[in-house]
Structure formats: structure tokens, C-alpha cells
Amino acid sequence: MKFDLSVAPGNVFTEYGAGYVRLGVVEYRENLIVTSDTITTGWASGGFDALTAGDFATIAALEPEVVILGTGKTLRFPHPRLTRALADARIGFEVMDTPAACRTFNILAAEGRKVAAAILIT
Numbered sequence: 558m559k560f561d562l563s564v565a566p567g568n569v570f571t572e573y574g575a576g577y578v579r580l581g582v583v584e585y586r587e588n589l590i591v592t593s594d595t596i597t598t599g600w601a602s603g604g605f606d607a608l609t610a611g612d613f614a615t616i617a618a619l620e621p622e623v624v625i626l627g628t629g630k631t632l633r634f635p636h637p638r639l640t641r642a643l644a645d646a647r648i649g650f651e652v653m654d655t656p657a658a659c660r661t662f663n664i665l666a667a668e669g670r671k672v673a674a675a676i677l678i679t
Contacts, residue, residue: 567593567666570659570674575630578659590616591674593666604679605629610639612675615622617642621673622664623649627658629677 561635567663572579577586580596588604590597601612605628611637624643629637634652643650653661655676662674 568596569663569666573656573659576678577601578655578678585676586677586678587676588675590619591662591676592619592621592672595619600676600678605635605677607631608635609641610641613640614642615674616645616675617648617671619647620646620671622671623651623673625658625661625665625672626650627655627673627674627676628652631653638659 568580570578570580570591571582572584574644577584580591582611587596588601589600590600597615600615600633601608613624627628632654640650651661656677658674658676663674665672672678
């Protein structure tokens with residue numbers, strides 16, 4: 558059996574740690590949305606406790622199949638009223654700690670899925 562290394566085209570998380578994530582060789586220390594071909598910085602600048610329905614509408618506008626919310630080092634779930642735009646658009650939604658969100662994004666992106674990772678650093 559032959560194995561081939563599968564690498565996602567576009568953006569890939571290459572490292573994460575306390576207070577940062579790295580995409581390729583660029584380090585980010587702010588909340589962001591990542592798709593295979595876009596990086597949106599400045600998303601949800603107030604952090605988890607200040608999330609709004611508008612923050613999730615911004616993600617829905619990207620039209621992913623699934624959204625992975627990385628909530629930092631601890632798992633926290635936003636109120637369902639905030640994620641209504643995703644449900645209305647029939648976009649899948651999963652919540653994970655940030656390390657798991659980064660790893661899952663890489664796997665789904667490598668499979669060619671239309672995935673968005675919303676990463677909370679602060």
C-alpha cells in the first residue's frame with residue numbers, strides 16, 4: 558500500500574500556542590476567520606464574552622459547509638441565538654478548543670471541504 562502526504566491547498570495552521578496561531582510562517586495574535594483561501598483579521602475583537610450575531614453573520618457570508626469555532630484553551634459554547642445565521646444558512650457548526658479547531662480545520666481543508674475556522678485568541 559502506498560501512502561501519500563496530503564497537504565491542503567491554501568491556508569494551513571502550522572502552529573498554535575498560548576495567545577497565538579501560525580498560518581504558514583505568519584503568526585497571528587488576534588481573533589480571526591480562516592478559510593482555505595482567506596484570512597480575516599479583526600473578527601470578534603471583544604473575545605468570547607462580546608460575541609454577537611453579527612460576528613456569525615460575517616462567517617455565514619463566506620458560505621462555508623461547516624464552521625469550527627475555536628474558543629481558546631477551554632471549551633465554551635455561544636448562545637444559540639448568536640449562531641442563528643449559520644443555522645438559517647444550513648451551515649454546520651462545531652465548537653472546540655483552539656488546538657482541536659486548528660487540527661480539524663487542516664484535516665477538512667485537506668479533504669477539499671469548504672470549511673471556515675473562527676479562532677478566538679483573546
